[in-house]
Amino acid sequence: MTTIAVLLAEGHLLVEDVPGVGKTTLARALARTIRGTVGRVQFTPDLLPGDLTGMTIYRTHDGTFEFRPGPIFANVVIGDEINRASPKTQSALLQCMEERQATVDGTTHELPRPFLVVATQNPVEMEGTYPLPEAQRDRFTACISVGYPSADAELEMLERRETTDPLDEIEPVTDVATLGRFIDVVHRVFAAEAVKRYAIDLVRATREDPDVRLGASPRASVQLLRVARAVAALSGREYVTPDDVQRLAAPVLAHRLVVNPSARASGRNATDIVDGVLARVPVPTPARR
Structure with missing residues (x-):
């Protein structure tokens, strides 16, 4: 996806x-x-x-x-x-x-x-x-x-690669x-102002997190909304929902964050921070969409 x-x-x-x-x-x-x-x-x-x-x-x-x-x-x-x-x-x-x-x-x-x-x-x-x-x-x-494949997937990989390259298929x-x-078509997917503000709130929250030395940039807001439009289109919808924004928030935001050394030492990484942001930033209600 x-x-x-x-x-x-x-x-x-x-x-x-x-x-x-x-x-x-x-x-x-x-x-x-x-x-x-x-x-x-x-x-x-x-x-x-x-x-x-x-x-x-x-x-x-x-x-x-x-x-x-x-x-x-x-x-x-x-x-x-x-x-x-x-x-x-x-x-x-x-x-x-x-x-x-x-x-x-x-x-x-x-x-x-x-x-x-x-x-x-x-x-x-x-x-x-x-x-x-x-x-x-x-x-x-x-x-x-x-990530590493499961044991069954790795076994299937061994069997399929014995005689052919799966890419050839x-x-x-x-x-x-x-x-x-x-x-x-993706560019024309509708995003309500409340959804746009929700994406911005998520990005801004990464900048305010005490465990982050450098948060996500304004470019991240643009990219997050573009990806949310693509997710909506792939789901067969002509409009973006907060769920579309949340779905790929971690892949879009986590690699942009610079985590403080103290947070890393305690075992907290950028994905954990994005998950925390998603948990605490209010989601727009249906009436505000």
Whole structure:
């Protein structure tokens, strides 16, 4: 649900989990469901911004310059281990995510629509990595963890992978043009003022929590409402309810929070804080919607 909602909200997704749980497989599976272009980047310390955005090549045989686009010019861009790239390269990607355009040699090139970045990050093995700063994490609409599978699911995985790759069985279910129309429908989903204020109240409450050093930004309010509209559309409704806002509040808000060291020492994390905010912020009544 989170991944599809982020796609329809025209956002970007950060998948943060330990190695081997299927982060990249999730991103590749999503890309295969869309009959569009797919770019994949394996982030390494020596990756340069031009390796992402492309570069201008001088053609010696006719004396002209030709722009050769990089993997960022795709409908779905899979970024493996984004925290292994240098801050300069990370910034180049995040600028494209925010502005939906890339500037190469002084010329601005528009990125395709829809445009979704699914980046993976390993939070455990930190040697030789450049963790995303809070300002850059804020560019991602949501952050999710895949988690370990159950014993039965892991057994099924072993059996299915003995002879084939499950990704080979995935067929596209939509194309770029149809997906664009879906996104336009999501933008038109109605959100009452009371629901908008509820989303704002949730975001502001994270800034006032005593266990939080840095709360969610105004960008989080925008992204939370966009995702809530997508959840409403996926539920077959033309209007947003407070339940839609609550449903993905943790994936949208938790990764943006900087928790105080004392709270972390007591075992409280960002998701716990978002759960507490959801519990204490008043929900709009039906009359106020």
